[in-house]
Amino acid sequence: MKKFRIAGLILAGIFIVLQFFQPELNRSGLGDNSILAKEKLPEPVAAMLKHSCFDCHSNQTNYPWYDRIAPASWLVAHHVKEGKKQLNFSDWGSKDVIDKITELGKIGDEVKSGNMPIPSYVMIHRDAKLSKEQTEELIAWTVKFSEELLAKEE
Amino acid sequence: MKRFLAFFSMLILGIAFVSFTLSQTGSPSAQMPDNVKAAVDKACFACHNTASQNAKAKEKLDFSTLSGLAKAAQIGKYREIGETIENGEMPPKKFLDNYPDKKLTAEESKLLIKWAEGEVKNLMKK
Numbered sequence A: 001m002k003k004f005r006i007a008g009l010i011l012a013g014i015f016i017v018l019q020f021f022q023p024e025l026n027r028s029g030l031g032d033n034s035i036l037a038k039e040k041l042p043e044p045v046a047a048m049l050k051h052s053c054f055d056c057h058s059n060q061t062n063y064p065w066y067d068r069i070a071p072a073s074w075l076v077a078h079h080v081k082e083g084k085k086q087l088n089f090s091d092w093g094s095k096d097v098i099d100k101i102t103e104l105g106k107i108g109d110e111v112k113s114g115n116m117p118i119p120s121y122v123m124i125h126r127d128a129k130l131s132k133e134q135t136e137e138l139i140a141w142t143v144k145f146s147e148e149l150l151a152k153e154e
Numbered sequence B: 001m002k003r004f005l006a007f008f009s010m011l012i013l014g015i016a017f018v019s020f021t022l023s024q025t026g027s028p029s030a031q032m033p034d035n036v037k038a039a040v041d042k043a044c045f046a047c048h049n050t051a052s053q054n055a056k057a058k059e060k061l062d063f064s065t066l067s068g069l070a071k072a073a074q075i076g077k078y079r080e081i082g083e084t085i086e087n088g089e090m091p092p093k094k095f096l097d098n099y100p101d102k103k104l105t106a107e108e109s110k111l112l113i114k115w116a117e118g119e120v121k122n123l124m125k126k
Helices: A002-018 A043-052 A072-086 A089-094 A097-113 A119-124 A132-153 B002-025 B034-043 B055-060 B071-086 B093-098 B106-125
Strands: none
Touching: A043 A132, A097 A132, A097 B055, A097 B071, A132 B071, B034 B106, B071 B106
16 A cells, blocks of 8 residues: 555656756737638638637647646647648748649648547647538638639630 | 360350449450550559449549540549659558558659659640
């Protein structure tokens, strides 16, 4: 019994010490170069991007308290890093039209296949979940918007 | 003699079956230069066609229907083809472990990247 108590105390100690080692937060702001700053998006689409994508795909992550506790915070930091590497909506304005169109196509594919938003993320961040109708709306927007971007170029 | 006949008819049936399957699978629909088509047939088309068993692969890219997509969608796909090969993401490593001969040579990769970028430029001009 005493052994259990000691083990428990050690684990609690490790947990507390872990809290002093926190990854850097991704909070430099969405920025003037972001898709919201550069494009006029339909309101529902902007809301979907904000709630379901920007946490990992922009320079502005919203961290609920449970995302700030180690070791979860490290997992979150890893997801954000990988997400931004794939697509960063804060850099939207630096992309040329071909890159924008390509990204829109990928967004449609990822959402359609259910890869994105990542199921484990949605499980914990419930408001990030996209309904079937929202998913369809988002996909339709990627198609329409990429055609608009192309038409503007011509 | 009977045995020979049986063997012969089996052979004919086999050939008929194979050619039927091939005609079902078809070939990339976009007009490609022969050397590009050869590389695509070798390393991509088996999974990226309409009749493919690999649902994920054909959802992402289907060479049989690529040329029928809207222009913006085609541009995105061609750009992605180039990027994917450039990053060495395709063909997938697991697939290459089973079929090492499907690996694109450096020349083939270069050829496909150049071709895909060319298609992007053509589509942008149209």
